[in-house]
Amino acid sequence: MTATPSPDEAENRVMTDEEYGVLRASAALWAGTSVLVTDERGRVLIQHVDYRPTCLLPGGAVDRGEAPARAASRELGEELGVTMAVARGLAVDWVGADGFGAPAEMRFPGEIVHVYDGGTWDDERIASIRLPEGEIESVEFVEPARLPGLMSPVDARRALSALRARIDAAGPALLENGLPLAPTVLDRVGALSTARARHHLPFHPGPAPASLSTVQAWGWFLGPDGRVLVLLDPDTGAACLPGGAPAPQDRDDPLVTLRRAVHEEAAAEFGEPLFLGHLSDPDEPCARLRYAAPLTRLGPPPVDPATGRAHVRVLATPEQAVELFDWGSPAADQLAAVHHARARLGIPRAVRQPLTELPDATDLTAGWPASP
Known part of the structure; x- marks a missing residue:
């Protein structure tokens, strides 16, 4: 022994x-x-x-x-x-x-x-x-x-x-x-602890009919490595793309709405946007517009005037972003449109990797921050 x-x-x-x-x-x-x-x-x-x-x-x-x-x-x-x-x-x-x-x-x-x-x-x-x-x-x-x-x-x-x-x-x-x-940042904000945004609305790649009022303009903002900006609510972990609803000062111009809302929510600046399409709601005569654009700069995290809180800003692949929403089967059509726009912008497809939090101001003209 x-x-x-x-x-x-x-x-x-x-x-x-x-x-x-x-x-x-x-x-x-x-x-x-x-x-x-x-x-x-x-x-x-x-x-x-x-x-x-x-x-x-x-x-x-x-x-x-x-x-x-x-x-x-x-x-x-x-x-x-x-x-x-x-x-x-x-x-x-x-x-x-x-x-x-x-x-x-x-x-x-x-x-x-x-x-x-x-x-x-x-x-x-x-x-x-x-x-x-x-x-x-x-x-x-x-x-x-x-x-x-x-x-x-x-x-x-x-x-x-x-x-x-x-x-x-x-x-x-x-x-x-x-x-x-x-x-991780998803653990810290409690992502998925509250119900994900549910929009099982069909996605149409063409322009919205003039008969539909625009109630939302959101953007897929792509960095040089193909990842996109996603906003997380610091209290509930709920995720959203940057953008917002039209305001009177926007003069019925959805691009003015998009730039204003993205600046207010994320202190983000972006290059020339490409129109992706719109979501229609069978229960409401309205359109939710979607754009894609190269993200060029982020300022210090702003306080969202709608909530009084600063969003947590993260970088994710488009596929990771969709997993934080409940968009149903139309999500595949919107993802396809995002990747088509990404290719037109000359941006590579992002490799799946850990989400990166962006707490500080970032100039993206020289490249995109790597995940930790």
Whole structure:
């Protein structure tokens, strides 16, 4: 029998392998997996189960000797009847013994939960879900902001942290009881904790009919690397593109509206804009205009006169920006128009990367700040 140094230096003695094994076993934690799956609208798949009052992500316990990723794939098959491998981790969560709310008789020692990315499922894959008899009563896709009302507190925090990590693309998040040790800007403002802006309005690449009044002019403002400016509400985390509603001083000129609103909201300046198209509302005779333009300068963060607060300004790829909204299938048409305009402006397609916060004034004529 070999000897092992004691982890307690104060004891200053050598432990036997048997003693060391007993000590480590006494400190053992459970191991579990979860899989974050979204639909094409960015809603999260949750399971209603028959053994607890709150909902869960797909997943479960890691069996003895089983790798966590293999356990996640096995659970998808057992719980949803879906065969797929998971290879991308989103988060690893340390859950303390008192963080689960387990009954005393369970003697819950704490748990390490590995959260994997199950990807975005289309209608065909969703239709292939087959639930087992018992345990899983039903599944549904829900708006991320609903998770705290449907899941236990630690499970909801973990799911939202994992979803933000997927959008931010900074790599797997290390969590303690669902909270990140190194919060990103999305974590800090609580993005996705409130319902995303929902506009399932058709996008038309042509000009708006003269019969429709313009109620909004928003812009996709592109930096030299193809990322765009997105504004986050500092209190709710709600995201929006820069722009606003017409004011009397705009003289019914949507470009005057756009420049004024973008200056007020973001202290941003931009070059010659390209008209992308408009959104129409079947319930209201109005048009919401969309433009794309090269972003040239940002001043110090201004206080928005509409809210009395300064927006948090971030750079994101157009695809990351869309994930912060609930625009439905028309979002694909608008994205296509953005990339067509980007190509016309001679701006490269942005590589997915962590979001970059812009707290200070920035001159963009010499290039675009890199993500940290």
